[in-house]
Amino acid sequence: MTIDDGLFDALAEPARRQFAATQLARALGCEELLLFVVDRDTGVFVPAPGMHKTLHGGPRWRELLHTCARSGSHQCDVDLPASTLRPASCVSTGSSVAVAVGGKPVREGWDALRRRMPLIGALFLTEQNMRLQQSQAAMAQEGAARALSLAKALDAARAAAGDLNKKLQEEHRRKDEFLAMLAHELRNPLAPLVNSVAILRRTGQAGPSGLPRILDIMERQISQLSRLVDDLLDVSRVSRGAITLQRETLALADVMQAAIETVTPMVETKRHRLTTHGLQHQTHLVGDRTRLIQVFSNLLQNAAKYTPAGGAMDIELVRDADRVSVKIKDNGVGIPAEMQAPVFELFTQAHAAIDRAEGGLGIGLTLARTLVNLHGGELSVYSAGLGSGSVFTVHLPLADAAMSDAAPQSEPRSISQGPPARVVRVLIVEDNPDVSATIAELLQHMQAQVRVAHDGEQALTTAKEFDPELVLLDIGLPGMSGYEVASRLRSEIGGHLRLVALTGYGSPADRERARRAGFDDHLVKPASPETLQRILRQISDHA
Numbered sequence: 001m002t003i004d005d006g007l008f009d010a011l012a013e014p015a016r017r018q019f020a021a022t023q024l025a026r027a028l029g030c031e032e033l034l035l036f037v038v039d040r041d042t043g044v045f046v047p048a049p050g051m052h053k054t055l056h057g058g059p060r061w062r063e064l065l066h067t068c069a070r071s072g073s074h075q076c077d078v079d080l081p082a083s084t085l086r087p088a089s090c091v092s093t094g095s096s097v098a099v100a101v102g103g104k105p106v107r108e109g110w111d112a113l114r115r116r117m118p119l120i121g122a123l124f125l126t127e128q129n130m131r132l133q134q135s136q137a138a139m140a141q142e143g144a145a146r147a148l149s150l151a152k153a154l155d156a157a158r159a160a161a162g163d164l165n166k167k168l169q170e171e172h173r174r175k176d177e178f179l180a181m182l183a184h185e186l187r188n189p190l191a192p193l194v195n196s197v198a199i200l201r202r203t204g205q206a207g208p209s210g211l212p213r214i215l216d217i218m219e220r221q222i223s224q225l226s227r228l229v230d231d232l233l234d235v236s237r238v239s240r241g242a243i244t245l246q247r248e249t250l251a252l253a254d255v256m257q258a259a260i261e262t263v264t265p266m267v268e269t270k271r272h273r274l275t276t277h278g279l280q281h282q283t284h285l286v287g288d289r290t291r292l293i294q295v296f297s298n299l300l301q302n303a304a305k306y307t308p309a310g311g312a313m314d315i316e317l318v319r320d321a322d323r324v325s326v327k328i329k330d331n332g333v334g335i336p337a338e339m340q341a342p343v344f345e346l347f348t349q350a351h352a353a354i355d356r357a358e359g360g361l362g363i364g365l366t367l368a369r370t371l372v373n374l375h376g377g378e379l380s381v382y383s384a385g386l387g388s389g390s391v392f393t394v395h396l397p398l399a400d401a402a403m404s405d406a407a408p409q410s411e412p413r414s415i416s417q418g419p420p421a422r423v424v425r426v427l428i429v430e431d432n433p434d435v436s437a438t439i440a441e442l443l444q445h446m447q448a449q450v451r452v453a454h455d456g457e458q459a460l461t462t463a464k465e466f467d468p469e470l471v472l473l474d475i476g477l478p479g480m481s482g483y484e485v486a487s488r489l490r491s492e493i494g495g496h497l498r499l500v501a502l503t504g505y506g507s508p509a510d511r512e513r514a515r516r517a518g519f520d521d522h523l524v525k526p527a528s529p530e531t532l533q534r535i536l537r538q539i540s541d542h543a
Contacts, residue, residue: 003024003027003028003106003108003109003112004027007020007023007024007027008020008024008112008113008116008120010023011024011035011120012120012123013050014048014049014050014127015050016050017035017048017049017050017051018050018051018052021033021034021035021051024109024113025100027106027109028100028103028105028106028109028110028113029103029104029105029106029109030089030100030101030102030103030104030105031086031101031102031103032100032101032102033098033099033100033101034047034051034054034098034099034100034101035047035048035051035096035097035098035099035120035124036048036051036054036065036068036096036097036098036099037049037095037096037121037124037125037128038069038094038095038096039128040128040132045065045068045097048096048124048127049124049127049128049131054080055080055081056081056082057078057079057080057081057082058078058079058080058082058083059079060076060077060078060079060085061078061079061080061082064076064078064088064090064099065097068090068092068097068099069092069094070092070094071092071093071094072091072092073089073090073091073092073114074089074090074091074092075087075088075089075090076088078101080101086101086102087101087102087103087104088100088101089104089105089110091110091113091114091117092117093117093118093121095121095124095125096117096120096121096122096124096125097121098113098117098120189221189222189224189225189228190221190225192217192218192221193218193221193222196214196217196218199214200214220265222526226526231363231364231367232363233506234294234363234367243291243370243371243374244508245287245288245291245374245375246288246289246290247286247287247288248286248287248288248289249284249285249286249399250284250285250286250287250289250292251282251283251284252279252283252284252285252317252324252326252396253279253280253281253282253283253317255289255292255293255296256276256279256296256315256317256326257279258289258293259292259293259295259296259297259300260274260276260300260315262293262297262300262301263297263300263301263304266301266304266305267304267313270304270307270308270309270310270311271309271310272304272307272309272310272311272312272313273310273311273312273313274312274313274314274315275312275313275314275315276314276315276316276317277314277315277316277317278316278317278318278319279315279317281317281319283317283319283324283398284398284399285324285375285396285397285398285399286399287375287396288371288375291371291374291375292371292375294367294368294371295367295368295371295372295379295394296326296328296394298364298365298367298368299328299365299368299392299394300313300315300328301364302364302365302392303328303329303330303332303390303392304330306330306332306333306390307330307331307332307333307389308332308333311330311331311332312330312331313328313329313330314327314328314329314330315327315328315329316329319398322397322398323377323395323396323397323398324395324396324398325393325394325395325396326393326394326396327391327392327393328391328392328393328394329389329390329391330389330390331389332389332390333386333387333389334383334384334385334386334387334388334389334390335381335383335385335386335390336383336385336386337383337385340381340382340383343365343381344365344366344369344379344381345366372394372395372396375396375397376396376397377394377395377396377397378394378395379392379393379394379395380392380393380395381393420446420447420448420533420536420537420539420540420541421537421540421541422540423447423448423449424447424448424449424469424470424536424539424540425448425449425451425466425467425468425469425470426443426448426449426450426451426468426469426470426471426472426536427450427451427452427453427459427462427463427466427468427470427471427472428440428443428450428451428452428453428471428472429452429453429454429455429456429459429471429472429473429474429477429482429485430452430454430472430474430502431454431455431474431476431477431478432474433454435474435525436452436454437452439472439502439532440452442529442532443532443536446529446532446533446536448470448536451466451468455477455478455479455480456477456479456480456481456482456484456485456488457479457480459471459473459485459489460485460488460489460492463489463492463493464492464493467493468497469496469497469498469539470497470498470500470535470536470539471489471497471498471499471500472500472502472523473485473486473489473499473500473501473502473519474501474502474503475501475503475504475505475510475514476503476504476505482501482503482517483513483514483517484517486499486501486514486517486518486519487517487518489518490518498520498521498535498539499518499519499520499521500519500520500521500522500523500535501514501519501521501522501523502523502525502527503522503523503524503525504524504525505524506522506524510522521535
């Protein structure tokens with residue numbers, strides 16, 4: 001086969017290099033022609049770009065490649081593949097080598113290849129450098145892309161950290177404001193209580209006209225303290241998702257009337273005009289009476305608080321096909337547009353900058369919205385802005401049509417009035433001496449016969465001697481808990497006892513645990529005198 005210069009030219013193109021090497025091997029009278037170039041990183045001969053991977057050879061083949069690191073011509077038998085010996089001739093530039101395997105190449109063609117080998121080797125090195133540069137460029141581009149991606153991620157992380165920091169700062173600010181408001185609101189009722197006690201100490205009975213006024217002040221402030229504590233407990237339950245509803249069929253008008261009664265003293269004090277519309281309709285829904293009264297009381301108190309003296313408040317009840325809407329309107333200070341969404345968030349006071357003197361913990365509207373949502377309803381607010389008043393609207397689902405036309409299914413709420421008809425024996429179990437002493441004196445004024453025990457063991461001993469009809473039992477006692485005392489009283493004294501838990505623990509779980517321990521009733525401190533008198537009257541009437 002005649003060696004054509006075109007075969008040598010084809011070796012310059014990587015895409016045609018393997019084909020040209022195969023054709024050139026035939027022209028040389030050999031089985032194959034292998035082309036190698038030194039790898040810059042390892043110093044080892046590797047197939048030139050475009051050439052197939054060489055078969056694995058034995059030690060003779062590796063020795064030949066090692067020898068080819070020196071420029072010149074070399075000949076020997078090689079084990080390529082490893083199990084076969086074949087003659088090999090090679091020409092090397094030190095960095096590139098051509099190896100003819102399987103036969104002695106014809107002189108003319110071999111000399112032509114040897115003359116061209118420096119140029120071919122230089123071409124191999126150039127290609128290798130270009131590929132290395134391309135690889136480095138690709139790596140650099142990839143690195144730049146990764147760096148850019150990392151930079152963007154870092155910027156995003158910084159932005160997120162900045163937002164989180166702002167959020168934490170805002171929450172910290174709101175927490176500090178809340179704690180300051182809490183201290184302020186707790187001190188407000190404490191001040192008149194302390195002053196009232198001081199007046200009574202200095203003047204004795206404070207005169208026949210002064211005593212009722214001082215007692216009214218003390219009663220109002222104690223009620224305010226109790227409301228603050230109840231709100232704090234409720235907001236804790238909201239954050240834990242621990243609020244449960246005691247559902248029953250209710251007449252909405254009765255619920256609204258009870259809520260109105262809670263705000264009447266404030267309305268009368270500030271000379272507000274309170275009007276109602278639609279409360280005469282027989283509208284029933286299924287819900288928790290206490291919680292719904294709490295919702296509407298909070299909204300009415302909020303309206304009364306931020307409506308100037310002599311202002312107007314209006315309650316409108318509108319019934320649709322499947323729900324009822326209660327609108328509570330006022331012509332008070334109003335709410336800025338930017339505060340109408342956050343006004344339901346915890347510890348937020350829309351009016352703090354307007355009239356700080358009104359105070360409040362900023363949790364009433366949060367509780368109201370949560371309780372409305374638990375009833376399957378919605379609570380919204382609208383105000384045209386400062387000085388334009390506000391409208392809070394509660395949407396609640398109606399009871400089923402059959403229930404809506406019927407009377408409420410809840411038990412009658414009438415209670416026994418007046419003092420008990422006879423003396424009732426009462427055992428008070430309370431470890432706080434001031435609490436036990438004041439309850440005992442109050443019950444004695446209600447014509448009860450009272451004994452006091454300050455721990456569980458003393459309670460059991462006194463109960464066996466005294467045979468009480470009613471036991472007012474604290475839960476958090478030293479040594480033996482109130483739950484254990486209740487269980488032992490049931491087993492050792494008998495089932496005729498009326499066991500009433502009188503405790504600071506008032507969650508639904510606490511009430512359920514008290515029921516399982518054998519309590520008949522669960523009262524949260526401080527229990528109202530009316531409630532205690534009602535219980536005495538019930539025991540007296542059922543003797």
